[in-house]
Amino acid sequence: MDIAKRLKEARELKGATQTQVSKDTGINNKTLSGYERKISEPDLETLNTLANYYGVTTDYLLCRTDDPNGEEEIVTIAAHHDGEEFTEEEKKMIEDFKDMVRKMKQKKGQ
DSSP, X not given: OOHHHHHHHHHHHHTOOHHHHHHHHOOOHHHHHHHHXXXXXXXXXXXXXXXXXXXXXXXXXXXXXXXXXXXXXXXXHHHTSOSOOOOHHHHHHHHHHHHHHHHHHHHHHO
16 A cells, blocks of 8 residues: 555545645645546655544554554553553543654754
């Protein structure tokens, strides 16, 4: 699978048309079509916008995981935890922290 297929799959799972995604996100319809047809790829900001809109992680869109919600990684983190269950708020904090670390790594790589 590649990013183009993942973007199309995520859009279809949400039940949205390209026109609707364009209207809701402000991303040009032709641009969205280009992403789904492998003509171009979204930049980081656009990828984040689409991931948030579709309710999936950027790792899922980038084919780094097959888990659209990132639960796989939370389970891995939990395996190294002291056995307590994470609340939804704590899971969100873990996701936010992971995103922050990724952004910092990307900035360093520039």
